[in-house]
Amino acid sequence: xxxISRRAMLKLDRVEMPARDPLERAACFDEVNTGLxxxxxxxxxxxxxxxxxxxxxxxCPVNIQIDQFIDRVAHGDIRGAGDIxxxxxxxxxxxxxxxxQESQCEGTCVLDxxxxxxxxxxxxxxxxxxxxxxxLEPAAEPIEPSGKSVAxxxxxxxxxxxxxxxxxxxxHVRVFEALHQPGGVLxxxxxxxxxxxxxxxxxxxxxxxxxxxxxMNAIIGRTITVEELLTDEGFDAIFVGVGAGLxxxxxxxxxxxxxxxxxxxxxxxxxxxxxxxxxxxxxxLDLTGRxxxxxxxxNTAMDSARTPLRLGAGEVRVAYRRTEAEMPARDExxxxxxxxxxxxxxxxxxxxxxGNDEGWLTGVRAQRMELGEPDExxxxxxxxxxxxxxxxxxxxxxxxxxxSPNPLLxxxxxxxxxxxxxxxxxxxTTGRTTMPGVFAxxxxxxxxxxxxxxxxxxxxAAASIxxxxxxxxxxxxxxxxxxxxxx
Amino acid sequence: xxxxxxxxxxxxxxRRIVVEAPKIAKKHQAGQFVIVRVTPNGERxxxxxxxxxxxxxSITLFVQAIGRTTMLMNELETGDYLVDVAGPLGRASEIxxxxxxxxxxxxxxxxxxxxxxxxxxxxxxxxxxxxxxxxKEYVLLENELSSHGVEVLxxxxxxxxxxxxxxxxxxxxxxxxxxxxxxxxIGPIPMMSAVAEVTRDSGIETVASLNPIMVDxxxxxxxxxxxxxxxxxxxxxDGPEFDAHQVDFKLLQRRNTSYRAFEAEQIDHLRSLDAxxxxxxxxxVRGACAxxxxx
Ligand SMILES: Cc1cc2nc3c(=O)[nH]c(=O)nc-3n(C[C@H](O)[C@H](O)[C@H](O)COP(=O)(O)OP(=O)(O)OC[C@H]3O[C@@H](n4cnc5c(N)ncnc54)[C@H](O)[C@@H]3O)c2cc1C
Ligand SMILES: Cc1cc2nc3c(=O)[nH]c(=O)nc-3n(C[C@H](O)[C@H](O)[C@H](O)COP(=O)(O)OP(=O)(O)OC[C@H]3O[C@@H](n4cnc5c(N)ncnc54)[C@H](O)[C@@H]3O)c2cc1C
Ligand code: SF4
Ligand code: SF4
Ligand code: FES
Numbered sequence: 001x002x003x004i005s006r007r008a009m010l011k012l013d014r015v016e017m018p019a020r021d022p023l024e025r026a027a028c029f030d031e032v033n034t035g036l037x038x039x040x041x042x043x044x045x046x047x048x049x050x051x052x053x054x055x056x057x058x059x060c061p062v063n064i065q066i067d068q069f070i071d072r073v074a075h076g077d078i079r080g081a082g083d084i085x086x087x088x089x090x091x092x093x094x095x096x097x098x099x100x101q102e103s104q105c106e107g108t109c110v111l112d113x114x115x116x117x118x119x120x121x122x123x124x125x126x127x128x129x130x131x132x133x134x135x136l137e138p139a140a141e142p143i144e145p146s147g148k149s150v151a152x153x154x155x156x157x158x159x160x161x162x163x164x165x166x167x168x169x170x171x172h173v174r175v176f177e178a179l180h181q182p183g184g185v186l187x188x189x190x191x192x193x194x195x196x197x198x199x200x201x202x203x204x205x206x207x208x209x210x211x212x213x214x215x216m217n218a219i220i221g222r223t224i225t226v227e228e229l230l231t232d233e234g235f236d237a238i239f240v241g242v243g244a245g246l247x248x249x250x251x252x253x254x255x256x257x258x259x260x261x262x263x264x265x266x267x268x269x270x271x272x273x274x275x276x277x278x279x280x281x282x283x284x285l286d287l288t289g290r291x292x293x294x295x296x297x298x299n300t301a302m303d304s305a306r307t308p309l310r311l312g313a314g315e316v317r318v319a320y321r322r323t324e325a326e327m328p329a330r331d332e333x334x335x336x337x338x339x340x341x342x343x344x345x346x347x348x349x350x351x352x353x354x355g356n357d358e359g360w361l362t363g364v365r366a367q368r369m370e371l372g373e374p375d376e377x378x379x380x381x382x383x384x385x386x387x388x389x390x391x392x393x394x395x396x397x398x399x400x401x402x403x404s405p406n407p408l409l410x411x412x413x414x415x416x417x418x419x420x421x422x423x424x425x426x427x428x429t430t431g432r433t434t435m436p437g438v439f440a441x442x443x444x445x446x447x448x449x450x451x452x453x454x455x456x457x458x459x460x461a462a463a464s465i466x467x468x469x470x471x472x473x474x475x476x477x478x479x480x481x482x483x484x485x486x487x
Numbered sequence: 488x489x490x491x492x493x494x495x496x497x498x499x500x501x502r503r504i505v506v507e508a509p510k511i512a513k514k515h516q517a518g519q520f521v522i523v524r525v526t527p528n529g530e531r532x533x534x535x536x537x538x539x540x541x542x543x544x545s546i547t548l549f550v551q552a553i554g555r556t557t558m559l560m561n562e563l564e565t566g567d568y569l570v571d572v573a574g575p576l577g578r579a580s581e582i583x584x585x586x587x588x589x590x591x592x593x594x595x596x597x598x599x600x601x602x603x604x605x606x607x608x609x610x611x612x613x614x615x616x617x618x619x620x621x622x623k624e625y626v627l628l629e630n631e632l633s634s635h636g637v638e639v640l641x642x643x644x645x646x647x648x649x650x651x652x653x654x655x656x657x658x659x660x661x662x663x664x665x666x667x668x669x670x671x672x673i674g675p676i677p678m679m680s681a682v683a684e685v686t687r688d689s690g691i692e693t694v695a696s697l698n699p700i701m702v703d704x705x706x707x708x709x710x711x712x713x714x715x716x717x718x719x720x721x722x723x724x725d726g727p728e729f730d731a732h733q734v735d736f737k738l739l740q741r742r743n744t745s746y747r748a749f750e751a752e753q754i755d756h757l758r759s760l761d762a763x764x765x766x767x768x769x770x771x772v773r774g775a776c777a778x779x780x781x782x
Contacts, residue, residue, distance in 0.1 A: 262710075
């Protein structure tokens with residue numbers, strides 16, 4: 001490796017992720033980011049200062065040994081880099097793509113202040129993709145069967161991560177999923193152009209090869225109850241990772257007009273049901289040349305805005321009630337959306353959805369807002385500007401203002417206590433719920449959060465399940481939080 | 488894949504399909520439904536569970552061919568498969584002592600009402616089923632209902648069988664003559680809406696089983712939104728049965744036309760294909776092929 005002085009390195013620019021041309025990509029579902037070349041990855045890795053106390057690691061929710069894996073990349077040892085990441089993260093190809101790096105690992109990188117932070121996410125993705133492409137994973141170790149079995153409910157990142165750790169501990173693991181395809185939001189929510197579905201499929205195939213069983217069309221609470229999993233089906237423990245899949249609506253007049261979708265419905269039709277492909281049978285409203293307005297400011301809103309473009313929409317606007325600075329979406333998604341021609345209307349809140357005599361949506365009546373005093377979350381609260389109301393024409397509205405925990409499963413098992421936000425009450429350090437033998441993690445516990453947090457929660461629960469299966473002791477380290485802070 | 492153990496035609500365009508689904512059979516209660524996918528790239532459609540046999544581990548569906556998915560489904564035979572069957576979904580009907588219970592079924596709605604009628608009878612109610620069809624051949628399940636002790640009043644639009652006229656006319660006569668505890672209305676939206684009008688003034692509790700377009704059936708998408716008493720409900724988890732006097736039927740009717748152009752195109756396309764092409768579409772779920780695939 002060529003030696004370059006630190007000062008020279010600091011002068012190098014942060015690597016840019018190569019991306020498809022905005023015009024080209026806005027017309028197809030191919031992945032936008034095309035991935036770093038080996039040269040780009042090496043140079044970016046060499047920019048890392050290999051800090052004595054790497055602050056980046058504190059920013060990563062699962063504490064990946066970032067300096068160490070980057071060091072391996074700088075040395076061209078991708079297999080080694082993969083081995084280091086694998087210790088802490090089971091889904092690096094996915095998290096490298098979808099983590100909000102700017103508020104996590106990259107946000108705490110020492111270079112963030114004066115220079116540009118190391119592109120940790122891009123490097124993580126590079127390592128994961130390279131490892132997969134060239135088959136650099138270590139051979140699976142023979143597993144000693146434990147004789148115990150665990151049921152995992154829900155096949156999102158929380159359930160998949162929990163399943164992976166448990167099957168490696170020798171337990172018999174069966175994943176129950178309500179839909180006909182596993183993957184949770186990774187499959188039905190996040191679109192192909194941001195997270196190719198073959199990456200998710202490869203993770204699931206990997207688990208199948210390790211012996212994890214998947215049972216689709218199994219709506220726990222309906223097809224089988226939690227109680228029956230423990231008694232009739234003989235599982236020794238259960239992990240609940242059912243996500244936050246209940247769409248919130250605006251609660252304004254006109255919300256049931258034809259042309260008003262929840263983000264969940266719109267994205268499910270397009271992603272899970274493949275409505276963008278010619279060879280599938282599920283419809284989505286014809287968006288060719290149509291005007292679309294999306295309400296919300298998170299990743300879901302960005303996905304709900306960029307997808308219609310790819311279905312031929314004429315104009316797509318995102319209406320958000322605060323300003324760009326408060327938008328919870330990843331920086332990259334906002335940038336990409338702008339490049340693709342999405343129009344942003346900040347400080348705008350809907351008051352009514354307008355329709356014609358046949359019940360079809362024709363427009364949006366909106367209220368201009370200004371930022372007032374900060375609320376409990378510390379963000380300045382948007383307040384209406386008296387009398388400043390205007391109409392926007394719209395053929396389709398997509399409501400992307402967040403999801404609440406789906407009450408279907410909790411409602412069928414009274415021993416699973418809920419918080420007043422409808423999330424499951426658990427002991428955070430162990431994932432133990434209020435029902436012995438049942439653990440939980442991911443969005444059903446935190447409310448809509450992130451893939452990496454869900455994955456982390458799945459692994460914390462797996463460790464705690466192992467302990468429980470070994471000792472048979474059901475003890476809470478701390479009482480489940482019935483009213484979590486900041487929810 | 489879910490094995491079809493019996494498939495037969497019971498009326499023009501209506502088939503009875505019995506499919507292996509032991510877990511669903513065990514859990515089923517009257518009024519609940521399943522979400523079915525017929526082919527690997529197919530749509531998810533809701534179908535009512537008409538009967539469940541816990542011993543054989545199977546459920547019975549009655550399917551009316553009205554669009555691409557149901558037309559393809561009705562080409563399936565004993566020994567073929569459905570790719571997906573998920574359920575049981577929705578809330579069960581409230582079965583209790585009502586004294587006299589009226590079940591009003593129109594067309595394939597009779598099949599949907601069938602398990603409710605039987606459950607009401609089993610619970611000790613006197614059950615009268617007013618079942619309608621365009622002509623005689625569309626009057627479904629008369630014998631099955633009467634052999635379970637349900638009094639059946641068939642009606643046809645053209646008078647080719649039973650009473651001539653709409654089910655609502657028969658309904659008006661029955662409620663004029665006797666004390667009725669509850670009315671269940673299941674069928675085309677205009678029929679359910681008309682039933683609600685007939686009973687509205689009498690104040691007789693009236694329940695309609697709504698059939699909005701669904702995707703997941705688990706409360707995740709909100710596509711099945713209906714308005715009941717001015718409030719938005721998700722039919723798949725809050726229903727499908729609601730107080731018919733409170734339902735906004737006009738909204739339901741409209742929302743069900745959302746994809747009309749697309750559906751018409753698909754139906755035309757399917758009709759334009761010859762038998763060989765139909766077989767290509769159905770190949771993955773045809774018995775012999777599907778079994779080969781599995782082995
Ligand atoms: C459109 C969209 C974009 C997003 N973008 C990002 C992003 O860029 N970066 C990021 O970090 N996060 C993003 N998120 C958030 C992230 O996807 C979630 O936080 C994460 O998927 C939660 O994982 P989970 O395993 O808890 O639940 P989920 O992924 O929701 O999976 C839960 C699974 O459980 C199943 N299930 C539910 N009920 C039952 C039942 N009763 N029985 C059986 N199965 C059941 C569901 O069908 C589902 O498959 C996004 C979310 C959405 C909706
Ligand atoms: C809870 C529930 C239970 C049901 N039970 C049964 C049943 O037991 N047997 C049965 O045959 N059908 C039942 N249906 C209706 C069935 O789901 C639809 O007929 C089916 O989805 C149509 O799909 P398709 O692709 O064949 O037709 P499409 O091409 O989708 O539609 C063709 C025509 O039917 C109309 N249509 C679309 N969706 C519906 C709908 N949900 N209901 C009525 N008309 C519709 C369209 O406007 C169009 O004119 C039920 C519906 C619900 C919501
Ligand atoms: S998992 Fe996410 S937060 Fe952690 S290092 Fe990777 S990209 Fe950063
Ligand atoms: S903080 Fe930044 S520079 Fe330091 S080790 Fe981490 S990634 Fe490298
Ligand atoms: S069908 Fe999706 S919420 Fe009812």
